[in-house]
Amino acid sequence: xxxxxxxxNRIRILASRIQAPERALPTFGYSEDGRPHVEIDSRGFHYxxxxxxxxxxxxxxxxxxxxxxxxxxxxxxxxxCSFELRNRIPGxxxxxxxxxKQVELLSQLSPEWAAREIDNHLDIxxxxxxxxxxxxxxTLSLTLRQGGRISADEAWRQACEKYPQPRPTxxxxxxx
Numbered sequence: 755x756x757x758x759x760x761x762x763n764r765i766r767i768l769a770s771r772i773q774a775p776e777r778a779l780p781t782f783g784y785s786e787d788g789r790p791h792v793e794i795d796s797r798g799f800h801y802x803x804x805x806x807x808x809x810x811x812x813x814x815x816x817x818x819x820x821x822x823x824x825x826x827x828x829x830x831x832x833x834x835c836s837f838e839l840r841n842r843i844p845g846x847x848x849x850x851x852x853x854x855k856q857v858e859l860l861s862q863l864s865p866e867w868a869a870r871e872i873d874n875h876l877d878i879x880x881x882x883x884x885x886x887x888x889x890x891x892x893t894l895s896l897t898l899r900q901g902g903r904i905s906a907d908e909a910w911r912q913a914c915e916k917y918p919q920p921r922p923t924x925x926x927x928x929x930x
Contacts, residue, residue: 757794758782758783758792758793758794759782761782761792761794761799761818761821762782762792764818764822765779765780765792765822765825766779768822768826768863769829771862771863772829772830772833772859772862772863774829774833777789778829778832778833779829780792780801780825780828785802785804787804787805787806787807788804788805790802790803790804790825790828791804792821792825797814798814798815798816799814799815799816799817799818799820799821800812800813800814801813801821801824801825801828823864823867823870826860826863826867827860827867827871830855830856830859830860830871831852831856833855833856833859834851834852834853834855834856834859835852837851837852837855838851838852838855844889845886845887845889845890846886847884847885847886847888849875849878849884850884853875856871856875857871857872857875880922880923881922882922883920883921883922883923884920885919885920887917887918887919890917891913891914891916891917891919892913894909894912894913894916894917895909895910895912895913896909898912898913
């Protein structure tokens with residue numbers, strides 16, 4: 755069995771644990787537009803994203819676990835986004851559901867991967883905290899602009915006055 759086949763088998767086994775559909779998995783050894791793929795060569799394992807025939811990103815590692823992390827960080831993000839769309843809560847930052855679901859899925863695969871993703875989420879939230887008022891702020895700004903009496907900047911200022919934007923903080927948490 756080749757190394758690429760072994761990696762593919764390992765990914766498929768892990769994917770079955772979280773019920774990831776076939777379309778969420780990467781391809782192996784070849785590129786299919788819009789879908790990541792895995793390559794192996796003398797430099798190591800590669801996780802490659804190609805869109806419209808152009809390579810968008812390539813992550814290379816010599817560690818099999820790191821490759822698996824890259825693959826499943828992407829797969830669980832995609833699954834978490836789909837889950838959020840089906841379970842959206844108006845007036846709540848969508849990332850609350852997405853982040854929680856992604857960590858839940860990763861924890862079924864590896865406690866270390868789940869912990870690593872929590873750290874990633876905390877990094878995001880430090881600079882971009884949850885914003886449950888974003889929709890209300892945008893709707894009010896649009897309504898004020900459509901009235902035609904104030905500029906877009908003034909409409910946004912008034913919307914932010916009524917629905918303040920969150921401020922970056924060191925104490926943001928990935929979920930409630």
